[in-house]
Amino acid sequence: xxxxxxxxxxxxxxxxxxxxxxxxxxxxxxxxxxxxxxxxxxxxxxxxxxxxxxxxxxxxxxxxxxxxxxxxxxxxxxxxxxxxxxxxxxxxxxxxxxxxxxxxxxxxxxxxxxxxxxxxxxxxxxxxxxxxxxxxxxxxxxxxxxxxxxxxxxxxxxxxxxxxxxxxxxxxxxxxxxxxxxxxxxxxxxxxxxxxxxxxxxxxxxxxxxxxxxxxxxxxxxxxxxxxxxxxxxxxxxxxxxxxxxxxxxxxxxxxxxxxxxxxxxxxxxxxxxxxxxxxxxxxxxxxxxxxxxxxxxxxxxxxxxxxxxxxxxxxxxxxxxxxxxxxxxxxxxxxxxxxxxxxxxxxxxxxxxxxxxxxxxxxxxxxxxxxxxxxxxxxxxxxxxxxxxxxxxxxxxxxxxxxxxxxx
Amino acid sequence: xxxxxxxxxxxxxxxxxxxxxxxxxxxxxxxxxxxxxxxxxxxxxxxxxxxxxxxxxxxxxxxxxxxxxxxxxxxxxxxxxxxxxxxxxxxxxxxxxxxxxxxxxxxxxxxxxxxxxxxxxxxxxxxxxxxxxxxxxxxxxxxxxxxxxxxxxxxxxxxxxxxxxxxxxxxxxxxxxxxxxxxxxxxxxxxxxxxxxxxxxxxxxxxxxxxxxxxxxxxxxxxxxxxxxxxxxxxxxxxxxxxxxxxxxxxxxxxx
Ligand SMILES: Cc1ncc(COP(=O)(O)O)c(C=O)c1O
Numbered sequence: 001x002x003x004x005x006x007x008x009x010x011x012x013x014x015x016x017x018x019x020x021x022x023x024x025x026x027x028x029x030x031x032x033x034x035x036x037x038x039x040x041x042x043x044x045x046x047x048x049x050x051x052x053x054x055x056x057x058x059x060x061x062x063x064x065x066x067x068x069x070x071x072x073x074x075x076x077x078x079x080x081x082x083x084x085x086x087x088x089x090x091x092x093x094x095x096x097x098x099x100x101x102x103x104x105x106x107x108x109x110x111x112x113x114x115x116x117x118x119x120x121x122x123x124x125x126x127x128x129x130x131x132x133x134x135x136x137x138x139x140x141x142x143x144x145x146x147x148x149x150x151x152x153x154x155x156x157x158x159x160x161x162x163x164x165x166x167x168x169x170x171x172x173x174x175x176x177x178x179x180x181x182x183x184x185x186x187x188x189x190x191x192x193x194x195x196x197x198x199x200x201x202x203x204x205x206x207x208x209x210x211x212x213x214x215x216x217x218x219x220x221x222x223x224x225x226x227x228x229x230x231x232x233x234x235x236x237x238x239x240x241x242x243x244x245x246x247x248x249x250x251x252x253x254x255x256x257x258x259x260x261x262x263x264x265x266x267x268x269x270x271x272x273x274x275x276x277x278x279x280x281x282x283x284x285x286x287x288x289x290x291x292x293x294x295x296x297x298x299x300x301x302x303x304x305x306x307x308x309x310x311x312x313x314x315x316x317x318x319x320x321x322x323x324x325x326x327x328x329x330x331x332x333x334x335x336x337x338x339x340x341x342x343x344x345x346x347x348x349x350x351x352x353x354x355x356x357x358x359x360x361x362x363x364x365x366x367x368x369x370x371x372x373x374x375x376x377x378x379x380x381x382x383x384x385x386x387x388x389x390x391x392x393x394x395x396x397x398x399x400x401x402x403x404x405x406x407x408x409x
Numbered sequence: 410x411x412x413x414x415x416x417x418x419x420x421x422x423x424x425x426x427x428x429x430x431x432x433x434x435x436x437x438x439x440x441x442x443x444x445x446x447x448x449x450x451x452x453x454x455x456x457x458x459x460x461x462x463x464x465x466x467x468x469x470x471x472x473x474x475x476x477x478x479x480x481x482x483x484x485x486x487x488x489x490x491x492x493x494x495x496x497x498x499x500x501x502x503x504x505x506x507x508x509x510x511x512x513x514x515x516x517x518x519x520x521x522x523x524x525x526x527x528x529x530x531x532x533x534x535x536x537x538x539x540x541x542x543x544x545x546x547x548x549x550x551x552x553x554x555x556x557x558x559x560x561x562x563x564x565x566x567x568x569x570x571x572x573x574x575x576x577x578x579x580x581x582x583x584x585x586x587x588x589x590x591x592x593x594x595x596x597x598x599x600x601x602x603x604x605x606x607x608x609x610x611x612x613x614x615x616x617x618x619x620x621x622x623x624x625x626x627x628x629x630x631x632x633x634x635x636x637x638x639x640x641x642x643x644x645x646x647x648x649x650x651x652x653x654x655x656x657x658x659x660x661x662x663x664x665x
Contacts, residue, residue: 004543014512014539016469018564018589020571160475161465173468178590180566279512280466282539292488293517294465 005194005283008319010312013193014282022180023193029100030195034202043092044206050091050124051081053206057214057373062343070224070366072359073373074346075211075239082120084113084349084378085207085235090186092203094121097184104128104183108172110137110165110231111304111351112144113378114188119153121186129153132171134164137303144382162297165231165307169281189232190311193282197313201237208242211373224370225250225362228377229354230270230325231304233311235377240323250324253314254358256300257327267298269310270318270325277315285312301330301386302350304378328357334390336360337380349378350386414505414533414558414581418616418637421456426633428456429664430618432509432642434477435460435494436486438649443494446649446657451502453661457638459536460498462491462510469538471593473643473650488514492530499531507560507581509536515548524551534558534581542578549578560584563612565605572612582638585609587621593643596622598631606635629664639664 004027005011015023033039047053056079060072077085090107097105105127109115115131122129131148135157138145148155161167169192176185190200215223226243228236230253243249258266261274267288269275275286278293288296288308300306317323328336333350336357340346348356352375359374366372380387388396421428431450435443447458463481467474491508499506508527515523515537527535534557540548542561552559558581563572565588576583585606588596596602609617619632620640629639641664648660 012544013541014544015541016538016564017541017562017575018469018566018586020541020564021566021568160472160479166466170466170468174471174591177469178594180589276517279516279539281468284516287513289513289517291517293513294482 005198007313007316009277010285010315011194011197012284014279014284015193016177018177019180022176025100027195029096030199033096033099043095043203046091046095047088047206051087052079054210054214055079057211057218058346059218060344063340066339066343067360067364068368069364070368071219071371072363073215073218073223073371075207075373075375077207077235077375077377078346078348078352078379082113082117083381084117085204085238086114086117086188086378087120088206088238089188089200089203089234090114090117090121093184093186093199094125097127098125100184102182102184104130104179105186106130106132106172106175106183107186107188108132108165108168109144109188110134110168110306111302111349111378112137112141112148112382113304113349115148115153115155116144118186118188119148119151122153123151130175131155132158132168132175134158134162134168136163137165137168140386141303141382142385164298164303166281166295166309173282189234190237190313191232191281191283191285191309197283197311200234201241201313204234204238205241207235207238207375208240211239212242215371215373219371222246222249223373224248224366225252225359225372226375227252227254227355227359227372228375229305229351230255230310230314231307231351232309233314235375237311237313239373239375240317244322251317251322252358253323253325254354255325255327256302256305256354257329258299258301260329261327265299266327267300267306267308268327269308270314271327281309283309283312285309285315301333301390302354304349304351305354326358326361328354332357334387337387346376347380348376349380350383352377353380415616417505418582422616422637425456427629427636428638429454429629429661430457430459430638430640431455431645431661432459432461432640433645434463434474434481435491436463436481436484437477437646438480439484440486440490440494442654444498445654446645447498447502449654449658450661451504453658454665455504455661457505457507459507459509460491460495462488462508462514464511464514467511469591471591471643473593473646477646488518492526495530495532505533506531507534507536507558508532512537512540515540520547520551521554524555524557527557528555532557534560536560536562536584538562542575545578562586563609565589569608569612572609576613576615579615582616582618583609583613584640585617585619585636587619587623590621592621594622596628598628603635626664
């Protein structure tokens, strides 16, 4: 009967009775691995053989010269297996599923990166796999849908509600309350009922541990600022956790400003006054909601940031002013993406490009003897359709038309 | 005050083998239609009713009730409309009414204000499936202050120990989920259910209401002697969808 998983007033476990025993079991198993001195090493071993951890910390010399301010380093989660930080959490939970003796995994996905990572983990560990994905996201992240299905997962488009990430989470819960005996719900971000915010952050802390060591090796000092995009908050929690205790390091979370904060068509919960504290999807945090507590429609060019809630841990960091939250518009994100590709030959995911855009606004004002780290949470290949549209690329359009013609023939 | 609902149920049970509780989503298909459905249900002999205040994220509800929530919100239903509806319904009809909704609706309204307005509207209690007792201090205090019943839920996965805890926190009645899953799916009424209902009965002195998948006369008959109340949820919404509002009365009459 304990209140569990609170960060200040945020967090908790607002779960239906039917899942009570499932959560007790999950908490017990998670505590088990946390207290097992051998677990973390086995996790790191898996991530350094199945994936390529430690991911590099890249010095972005051309971008640094371009802005003429602090040195810019990029933490390369795009080089993690499946192309994003999502695999860190998923492989960790996969090891937990084996311990719990379950045989099926389900997950929600927005950008599709978490879905791909889960489908990959399920293939490797031999689990059945079902992925819930909003119908809107199925359309805008088609390449990832293709790969999930090729790896043997069933992808179920969600047609209820706003048909994006939050609706996929609801559907995953509806599956779970029916099938919890065989099934684990691999939640993809640092949200939801306890222990998910803590557990997902725990696995993602591998990013921050590595980045801290790498920057000290490289620069002999800590960065002035660390930037991460914020959807649910898992990549941000991952990298921030390596630097939070350091008073000299400012952690900056960049949210999606969509079509502009003033338009109301955005997904910025912490850097605006548009959100208020509420309880939904099993936890208490800042939500974009109306006075009655009904969730609002959100918008971002990046499916992975297009979400009404945010990690309760980040809400608490925000309230305590231990992290700063900013935003970047769709337009600023496309410009940052273009610049990064052209200057560094690196393609960030649209989600990650928010962190780049946020950093680009500030880095020129910092002295050259300082450095910053941008967390590149994922690679942009999945966004080829969206980015081609944003660039209005005539060659791409011609190619798609030709391809469609081939299929018709 | 807290035994009002219990006393009502016990008294009714002296005359009836099993009571009927129905569930509607306020504002679906419209507020006027909801009132007409209540009128038909009461006339057909329903003993208690759950009025669901629609929420945008009804996590514990299956497709039928989920869609009804969405349609009601699309039509512009506000929480204030639901209180107005409740006031009118409790004035017009003799049976006890409960609110069913999700935590955020109460949280945004303010727990004390919600319980206070509930009591003033004549609503007897509330079922809030995503508000377990662990998170329920403010809610339980506010409900106690107003003499409203916090109704808790037993599920087949609830341990005996936890059943006792829930029974101690709740009042009015215990809502027993007949099976796992969300609302609106089929339930097999079988031996497993009997064993589970025996466990429920041992764990609490409160009247037992059984819901989830109860949809016809046979299901209701099966529950006689095993529960005090049969809860019809998604099925009446289906009837409204498929046959219109006027089919509700005959459907309910045919259940008993
Ligand atoms: C590449 C990438 N970055 C960031 C996110 C946002 O999630 P989070 O805030 O949990 O890191 C996603 C989510 O889909 C993603 O795919």
